[in-house]
Amino acid sequence: MRISAEAERQFLEAVFKAQQFNAQDGALLADTLVDADLRGISSHGIQRLDWYTRMMKDHVLEPTHQPEVVKETATSLLVDANKSMGQIASGFTMNKLIEKAKKMGLAMAVIRNSNHFGTAGYYSRMACKHGLIGISTTNTRPLVVPTNALEAFLGSNAFAFTFPAKPHPFVFDGATSVVSSGKIQVLAKKGEKIPGDWAVDENRHVLHDAQKVEDNLGTIAFSAHRPGGGVLTLGGQDEVNSNYKGFGNSLIIEILTGILAQGSLSADTNVGKHDFSQFFMVIDPSVFGDLDVLTANVSDMFDRIRHLKHLPGTKIMIPGDREYKHYDENLVQGVSIDDKTIAEMQAIGQAYGVPVPAAL
Amino acid sequence: MRISAEAERQFLEAVFKAQQFNAQDGALLADTLVDADLRGISSHGIQRLDWYTRMMKDHVLEPTHQPEVVKETATSLLVDANKSMGQIASGFTMNKLIEKAKKMGLAMAVIRNSNHFGTAGYYSRMACKHGLIGISTTNTRPLVVPTNALEAFLGSNAFAFTFPAKPHPFVFDGATSVVSSGKIQVLAKKGEKIPGDWAVDENRHVLHDAQKVEDNLGTIAFSAHRPGGGVLTLGGQDEVNSNYKGFGNSLIIEILTGILAQGSLSADTNVGKHDFSQFFMVIDPSVFGDLDVLTANVSDMFDRIRHLKHLPGTKIMIPGDREYKHYDENLVQGVSIDDKTIAEMQAIGQAYGVPVPAAL
Numbered sequence: 001m002r003i004s005a006e007a008e009r010q011f012l013e014a015v016f017k018a019q020q021f022n023a024q025d026g027a028l029l030a031d032t033l034v035d036a037d038l039r040g041i042s043s044h045g046i047q048r049l050d051w052y053t054r055m056m057k058d059h060v061l062e063p064t065h066q067p068e069v070v071k072e073t074a075t076s077l078l079v080d081a082n083k084s085m086g087q088i089a090s091g092f093t094m095n096k097l098i099e100k101a102k103k104m105g106l107a108m109a110v111i112r113n114s115n116h117f118g119t120a121g122y123y124s125r126m127a128c129k130h131g132l133i134g135i136s137t138t139n140t141r142p143l144v145v146p147t148n149a150l151e152a153f154l155g156s157n158a159f160a161f162t163f164p165a166k167p168h169p170f171v172f173d174g175a176t177s178v179v180s181s182g183k184i185q186v187l188a189k190k191g192e193k194i195p196g197d198w199a200v201d202e203n204r205h206v207l208h209d210a211q212k213v214e215d216n217l218g219t220i221a222f223s224a225h226r227p228g229g230g231v232l233t234l235g236g237q238d239e240v241n242s243n244y245k246g247f248g249n250s251l252i253i254e255i256l257t258g259i260l261a262q263g264s265l266s267a268d269t270n271v272g273k274h275d276f277s278q279f280f281m282v283i284d285p286s287v288f289g290d291l292d293v294l295t296a297n298v299s300d301m302f303d304r305i306r307h308l309k310h311l312p313g314t315k316i317m318i319p320g321d322r323e324y325k326h327y328d329e330n331l332v333q334g335v336s337i338d339d340k341t342i343a344e345m346q347a348i349g350q351a352y353g354v355p356v357p358a359a360l
Numbered sequence: 361m362r363i364s365a366e367a368e369r370q371f372l373e374a375v376f377k378a379q380q381f382n383a384q385d386g387a388l389l390a391d392t393l394v395d396a397d398l399r400g401i402s403s404h405g406i407q408r409l410d411w412y413t414r415m416m417k418d419h420v421l422e423p424t425h426q427p428e429v430v431k432e433t434a435t436s437l438l439v440d441a442n443k444s445m446g447q448i449a450s451g452f453t454m455n456k457l458i459e460k461a462k463k464m465g466l467a468m469a470v471i472r473n474s475n476h477f478g479t480a481g482y483y484s485r486m487a488c489k490h491g492l493i494g495i496s497t498t499n500t501r502p503l504v505v506p507t508n509a510l511e512a513f514l515g516s517n518a519f520a521f522t523f524p525a526k527p528h529p530f531v532f533d534g535a536t537s538v539v540s541s542g543k544i545q546v547l548a549k550k551g552e553k554i555p556g557d558w559a560v561d562e563n564r565h566v567l568h569d570a571q572k573v574e575d576n577l578g579t580i581a582f583s584a585h586r587p588g589g590g591v592l593t594l595g596g597q598d599e600v601n602s603n604y605k606g607f608g609n610s611l612i613i614e615i616l617t618g619i620l621a622q623g624s625l626s627a628d629t630n631v632g633k634h635d636f637s638q639f640f641m642v643i644d645p646s647v648f649g650d651l652d653v654l655t656a657n658v659s660d661m662f663d664r665i666r667h668l669k670h671l672p673g674t675k676i677m678i679p680g681d682r683e684y685k686h687y688d689e690n691l692v693q694g695v696s697i698d699d700k701t702i703a704e705m706q707a708i709g710q711a712y713g714v715p716v717p718a719a720l
Contacts, residue, residue, distance in 0.1 A: 196600035240556035
C-alpha cells in the first residue's frame with residue numbers, strides 16, 4: 001500500500017519519541033527513513049523499523065546515548081557513537097566535517113561503536129548542499145563471500161560519493177557487493193525470486209530463492225553460527241570477470257571503517273559488541289577551480305552520457321537520476337510499503353500506542 | 361623470453377636518455393616499467409615503450425618538459441604536467457603530498473595536461489613507504505561503455521589504494537572497468553582468446569577475439585572515429601548484476617580527474633590535446649590510532665581471510681599478494697617479455713643506438 005511521506009514521518013517521529021529518542025534525534029532518524037522511501041530505496045526505509053526496534057530491546061542501540069569526539073585535528077575526527085543510532089552519530093560528524101572542509105579544503109572522520117546508519121548517500125548529500133564533495137561509508141554485519149571463499153566475512157560495506165551537479169547532484173550510493181542484503185530482504189518479503197547472480201550457497205552455487213538466501217544471511221549476520229555461502233562481490237561468481245575487484249573495493253571500506261576506527265570488523269559484528277564503524281570525507285572542489293564551472297562541466301558530461309547510443313528499450317541513467325525521479329513521484333503519490341512491513345508497523349504501533357497511517 | 365630486471369632497467373634508461381629525458385626523469389620512468397614487469401603487470405611494463413615512443417613523435421609527450429604547481433594550499437595541489445610524462449608529474453606530486461599529509465593528516469592533488477602514468481599502484485606505494493595511505497587514479501583514452509550504452513565514453517580509469525600491512529602492504533591496483541585495455545593488448549600480442557565477458561561489439565554482444573577487440577579499441581582510443589563497442593564496466597553486460605556500480609566507480613574517477621583538474625574527459629582524449637588527468641590523495645592513519653596497532657590489526661584481518669574455507673584448487677589472495685609473489689620470483693628468474701614486444705624493443709633499440717638485452 002501507499003501512504004503519504006508526511007504521514008510516514010509523523011508515525012516514525014511518534015514511535016521514536018515513545019522509544020525515548022529526543023525530538024531532534026527522532027526527527028533526523030525519521031527523516032533518513034522517509035528520505036530513503038521517497039527515493040525508492042525501500043530496502044533502507046521504514047522496513048528497517050522492526051530491526052531497529054529489536055536492536056533497542058537487545059541493547060545494541062541505546063536511544064538516549066549521544067556521540068562524542070575522542071580525537072580531533074584541523075582535518076580529522078575520531079568519534080565514539082556510544083551505541084547511539086548510526087544516523088545520529090553520522091549527522092553529528094558530517095556537520096563538523098563540513099565546517100572543517102570549508103576551512104581546510106578537505107576533512108575526514110571515523111566513527112566507532114556505531115549502528116546501522118540508513119543510506120550512505122544521506123550524509124554525502126549533506127556535504128553537497130554546501131557545494132562540497134561528500135564521501136560516506138560503513139561496514140555492516142558479515143554477509144559477503146570473498147573471491148573463491150565459501151563463507152561470508154565482509155560486510156556489504158556501503159559507499160556513497162556525491163558531487164554538485166544540475167539538475168540534481170551526482171549521487172552514487174550502494175553496497176560494494178553485488179547487492180545489499182536489504183534488496184534481498186525486500187524480495188523475500190514480497191515472495192519474489194532473485195533475478196541475478198547475487199548470492200551463493202556453501203558450495204558457491206548461485207541461489208535464486210530470496211527467502212532461502214534471506215534465512216541464510218539472517219543466520220550468518222545475527223548468530224554465532226556461520227553456515228557457508230553469502231552475497232557475492234561485484235564482478236560475480238568467477239575470478240575471470242574480475243570479482244577480485246569487487247572484493248578489493250569491499251576490503252577498502254573494511255579498512256577505512258573497522259580498522260581505522262578500531263571497532264569490530266564486519267566479520268565479528270554477529271557476536272559480542274555488534275558495533276559498526278563509519279568513515280566520512282568532505283572535499284571542497286573549489287580549491288581546484290570555480291564551483292560553477294566545475295558544476296557546469298560535470299553536468300555537461302552527464303548529459304553527453306545520457307545521450308550516447310544505447311540498447312533499444314533501455315535508458316542510460318547517471319547515479320542519482322533514478323532516486324531523484326522517484327523522490328518527485330513519491331512526494332505526490334506517496335511511498336510504497338509492502339504488506340509484511342505494514343504488519344510490522346502495526347505491531348510496533350500497538351506496542352507504543354501510535355496509530356499506523358491510513359492507505360492513500 | 362626472459363631478461364633480467366637490471367638489464368631491462370639499463371636498456372630503458374639508455375633509451376630514455378637518447379630520447380632527451382634528464383637522468384632523474386629517465387630513471388623514474390624506467391623504474392615504473394621495470395617495477396610493473398617484476399610484479400607481473402606486463403600490460404604496464406616495457407610493452408608500453410613503443411606507445412610512449414610514438415607519443416613523443418606525435419608531440420603528445422615532451423621529454424624535456426617539467427610539471428609545475430598552479431595552485432597550492434596546505435592540503436591541496438593543482439599541478440600542470442606541461443605534457444611531461446605522467447610518471448614524472450605523478451612522482452613530483454606524490455612527494456609533495458606525502459610532506460603535506462605528514463603535517464596536515466591528509467592532502468590531495470590533481471594534475472592536468474598529463475600523460476599515461478604507468479601503474480596507479482606505484483604512487484600509492486610511495487605513500488605506504490612512509491606509513492601513509494595512498495590513493496592514486498587516472499583517466500585514460502575512451503574505452504569503456506556505460507551501462508546500456510553501445511559506444512565507449514569512459515576511460516578504464518585506474519584506481520589504486522594502498523595501506524601499510526605485513527608481510528607486504530595492501531595494494532589494490534587496477535582499472536575500474538572489468539579489465540584494462542593493456543590486459544587485452546597482452547592477449548592479442550600472444551594470439552590468445554579473451555577468457556571472460558570483458559568487451560562488447562556495437563550491439564553489446566560479448567567478443568572473445570582479443571585481436572578484434574584490440575583493433576576496435578585502437579580505433580576508438582586513437583582516432584576521431586567512434587565505432588561502437590568497447591570494454592564493459594565491472595559487473596558485466598547486464599544491469600541485473602549491478603554493472604551500474606562499475607559504471608558509477610568509473611564515473612567517480614572521471615570526476616576526480618578530468619573534471620576536478622579541468623582537463624579533457626577520457627571521451628575527448630582521442631582527438632585534440634590527448635591529455636590525461638590524475639588525482640592523488642595521501643592520508644595519515646596515525647591521526648586515528650597507533651600505526652603499529654593498525655598495521656597489526658589489518659594484517660590479522662588479511663590472514664583470517666586468506667584462511668577462510670574456499671573452493672578446492674583455489675587460493676584466497678589479498679590485493680598485493682600476487683604482485684609481491686611475482687616480484688620476488690621475477691627478481692630471480694627475470695621478467696617475461698612477449699615476442700612482439702621484443703621486436704618493438706629491437707626497432708627502438710636500433711633507432712636510438714641501444715642494444716637489446718640478451719635472453720637469460
